Amino acid sequence: MSIRQQGRRTWIFDEPPGIVGTAAVGGPREGRGPLAADFDQVLPDLRAGAASFEQAEQQMEEMAARLAIAKADLTPEQISLMFAGDLINQLTPSNFTARSLGIPYLGLFSACATAVEGLTLAALAASSGVAEQVLVVSGSHTCTAERQFRYPNEYGCQKPPHSQTTATAAGAAVVAAGSGPVAITAVTVGRVCDEHISDPFAMGAAMAPAFADTVQAHLHERGLKAADYDLIVSGDLGRVGQGIACELLQAAGISGGRLEDCGLLLYGDDKQVFAGGSGCGCAAAVGFGHLCRLLREGQLRRILLCATGALLSPLSCQQCESIPAISHAVALERRC
Amino acid sequence: MRVKPQPEPWYQMIVQRHTPPRRVWCNCLCAFIGGGLLCSLAQSALFVLMEFGRLTRQEAAPLVLLGVILLTALLTGLGIYDRLGQKAGAGLAVPISGFANSVAASMMEHQSEGLVLGSGCNSFKLAGAVIVFGIVSAFSVTALKGLIRLLLG
Numbered sequence: 001m002s003i004r005q006q007g008r009r010t011w012i013f014d015e016p017p018g019i020v021g022t023a024a025v026g027g028p029r030e031g032r033g034p035l036a037a038d039f040d041q042v043l044p045d046l047r048a049g050a051a052s053f054e055q056a057e058q059q060m061e062e063m064a065a066r067l068a069i070a071k072a073d074l075t076p077e078q079i080s081l082m083f084a085g086d087l088i089n090q091l092t093p094s095n096f097t098a099r100s101l102g103i104p105y106l107g108l109f110s111a112c113a114t115a116v117e118g119l120t121l122a123a124l125a126a127s128s129g130v131a132e133q134v135l136v137v138s139g140s141h142t143c144t145a146e147r148q149f150r151y152p153n154e155y156g157c158q159k160p161p162h163s164q165t166t167a168t169a170a171g172a173a174v175v176a177a178g179s180g181p182v183a184i185t186a187v188t189v190g191r192v193c194d195e196h197i198s199d200p201f202a203m204g205a206a207m208a209p210a211f212a213d214t215v216q217a218h219l220h221e222r223g224l225k226a227a228d229y230d231l232i233v234s235g236d237l238g239r240v241g242q243g244i245a246c247e248l249l250q251a252a253g254i255s256g257g258r259l260e261d262c263g264l265l266l267y268g269d270d271k272q273v274f275a276g277g278s279g280c281g282c283a284a285a286v287g288f289g290h291l292c293r294l295l296r297e298g299q300l301r302r303i304l305l306c307a308t309g310a311l312l313s314p315l316s317c318q319q320c321e322s323i324p325a326i327s328h329a330v331a332l333e334r335r336c
Numbered sequence: 337m338r339v340k341p342q343p344e345p346w347y348q349m350i351v352q353r354h355t356p357p358r359r360v361w362c363n364c365l366c367a368f369i370g371g372g373l374l375c376s377l378a379q380s381a382l383f384v385l386m387e388f389g390r391l392t393r394q395e396a397a398p399l400v401l402l403g404v405i406l407l408t409a410l411l412t413g414l415g416i417y418d419r420l421g422q423k424a425g426a427g428l429a430v431p432i433s434g435f436a437n438s439v440a441a442s443m444m445e446h447q448s449e450g451l452v453l454g455s456g457c458n459s460f461k462l463a464g465a466v467i468v469f470g471i472v473s474a475f476s477v478t479a480l481k482g483l484i485r486l487l488l489g
Binding site: 051052053054147151152153154155156157158159160161162195196197198202204205209239240241243244247248275319320321322 | 338339340341342343344347350351353354355356358359363412413415417418419420421422425426428429434437438440441442444445448461462
């Protein structure tokens, strides 16, 4: 077996599986942002000809999946397992994508951390020998998430400056055992952390402790320093959450590494998204589209992608529950 | 009633350090200007209807209200109202435009689920509370007023 446990929750892949094909699809705002060049396809508008925003989200996921499979020089029939997830109730966009592709499918939910959860399980499946090629897909749509978690899209309420905007994007990756230019060398499974934040707009503050917890565990269990990674990338903490995470890591004695955030990379200084991007598609598109390209091209050698998810529902918020959060980490390395 | 959980003071302090403050005074000013402009527009319409349309105040007032509702629904449908609402905040939420927007936005949102079960059933998703508590409080105040009158003879 080429996989072993190190510490309590880190898995090390001695013969690392690799990412053989990736694709990212973005919405119109994402397509105008700093990562425009990293999208394989950009939707002309939020609906893109679909009958509903939910359908547009599903089409986006399917598009990303098909592109990633094609870029890996494979066909859907050659993929033996698919992990997918999104933010919509009962994961309908992912379920419908799996229906179209006909690939054996396991649906996942850990909110915005779903892409990395998928990558973790795909690496496990590929390296354990149960599936040769595994597909990971995750996506989100700003209009479907707004409607499900907050208010109707056209409702004119005032959003606070610390709120985040759900990304309209989808990302897909094909993981295969022992090959591919980007290797998955280790993963750390997150714990659910809750610092009793109950403001559903304060996602960054709710998720930062989970991020700090997972990064700390990963570095400790592997005996690494933050500076051993070229980049430690959080999923979507946004401007507020990133500041909090820095402080939490410093308090835990971790310093020196370079921190970036997918939600900030995706939009840059765009004031219209408030404190940054969020959503399943954010970490998926930035991770699989942008960061994997930098690794392939050699601009980065070793990164820790640590996606964060807020595990709330509109109901739990109204019932005065606090917002629990989770963060899974995956170490990606350029294969020499 | 359950109470919202609060973070520990140490974490609250860290969060506060990194959370941009809400610009209360700026928001108040924007609400004042936005709401003021809307109300001035409605007042001018009332004046025009009474002066040039030869209507009484009782006849003109409902027409102005309908006009504001129509304008809000139109701006909501065109996707402009939510941007104005982000700027003007309570200035647009408190007048009847806020109510009209909540109904129009909910109906638009649920269009994909059909006319009756989608738009129809969900139209008062947000505004329903205003109607329920509006009627309950109107009834309570009127009942109290009647009771006091009865007692005082």
